[in-house]
Amino acid sequence: xxxxxxxxxxxxxxxxxxxxxxxxxxxxxxxxxxxxxxxxxxxxxxxxxxxxxxxxxxxxxxxxxxxxxxxxxxxxxxxxxxxxxxxxxxxxxxxxxxxxxxxxxxxxxxxxxxxxxxxxxxxx
Amino acid sequence: xxxxxxxxxxxxxxxxxxxxxxxxxxxxxxxxxxxxxxxxxxxxxxxxxxxxxxxxxxxxxxxxxxxxxxxxxxxxxxxxxxxxxxxxxxxxxxxxxxxxxxxxxxxxxxxxxxxxxxxxxxxxxxxxxxxxxxxxxxxxxxxxxxxxxxxxxxxxxxxxxxxxxxxx
Numbered sequence: 366x367x368x369x370x371x372x373x374x375x376x377x378x379x380x381x382x383x384x385x386x387x388x389x390x391x392x393x394x395x396x397x398x399x400x401x402x403x404x405x406x407x408x409x410x411x412x413x414x415x416x417x418x419x420x421x422x423x424x425x426x427x428x429x430x431x432x433x434x435x436x437x438x439x440x441x442x443x444x445x446x447x448x449x450x451x452x453x454x455x456x457x458x459x460x461x462x463x464x465x466x467x468x469x470x471x472x473x474x475x476x477x478x479x480x481x482x483x484x485x486x487x488x489x
Numbered sequence: 490x491x492x493x494x495x496x497x498x499x500x501x502x503x504x505x506x507x508x509x510x511x512x513x514x515x516x517x518x519x520x521x522x523x524x525x526x527x528x529x530x531x532x533x534x535x536x537x538x539x540x541x542x543x544x545x546x547x548x549x550x551x552x553x554x555x556x557x558x559x560x561x562x563x564x565x566x567x568x569x570x571x572x573x574x575x576x577x578x579x580x581x582x583x584x585x586x587x588x589x590x591x592x593x594x595x596x597x598x599x600x601x602x603x604x605x606x607x608x609x610x611x612x613x614x615x616x617x618x619x620x621x622x623x624x625x626x627x628x629x630x631x632x633x634x635x636x637x638x639x640x641x642x643x644x645x646x647x648x649x650x651x652x653x654x655x656x657x
Contacts, residue, residue, distance in 0.1 A: 374515065402618070404510035404608040429550040430515035437546045 367464040368421035369395040372432040385457045408435040420445045420469050424452035447473045455483025504579035509605040513547045520645045522555045527580045529556040533565045534584050566595035586629040601639040616656045
């Protein structure tokens with residue numbers, strides 16, 4: 366099973382997961398981390414301690430924040446993980462419902478596409 | 490945030506010099522960079538300059554209009570001496586108070602120094618929720634103040650600067 370790590374500012378990750386679980390039920394193999402009160406070095410070691418050799422997807426809130434920088438510096442040492450920035454609700458729903466059905470490389474593309482497709486404008 | 494209001498009400502003197510152990514990140518790039526219009530945005534650190542993958546990542550995450558770069562302390566002092574910061578809205582981000590003192594000793598005339606984020610570590614004591622200092626940091630900051638530098642704590646432009654002197 367592909368593991369998920371959601372790493373964000375404040376409690377965004379925890380609340381996103383809680384909200385997603387309201388819709389599709391409790392999920393396993395998922396960890397949530399916040400950068401609250403941590404230096405870049407501490408964020409890096411927090412992520413590192415939760416990674417192993419099994420394939421995982423790290424969701425971070427936005428490209429340019431400390432969660433993103435921390436994961437990017439780790440990536441070369443952990444090629445079995447993928448990082449997706451701009452985490453949103455549709456993206457996580459997609460990931461948890463499709464992670465057992467798709468190959469890893471397809472999964473990350475589909476998750477990104479579903480995240481984008483979830484952004485719709487209703488306007489005059 | 491209303492940019493004009495901010496510019497009118499606060500007199501910011503450039504270059505801004507900030508100590509932040511998250512280096513270049515959201516608060517710096519978005520919170521300061523985009524609202525105040527920072528350019529160039531420089532991480533000044535001998536350590537990070539040598540860490541090529543990290544330095545590369547940090548250069549990539551800064552929006553183009555902010556002209557992000559990672560340079561050594563010596564390079565920063567050189568650029569000052571050449572007058573490169575004249576008429577710019579530059580921000581220099583340092584990883585530690587010691588680097589700030591070293592930059593001063595290299596001839597960079599700092600008027601004020603902002604402590605933007607020094608996070609919890611076992612040997613550090615809490616001064617503000619985003620400022621934890623070791624004894625060594627403390628001594629270094631006292632030394633910096635002896636050089637005539639005003640030291641403030643401030644994480645974001647919209648929060649009120651807290652003078653470091655009043656905290657100890």
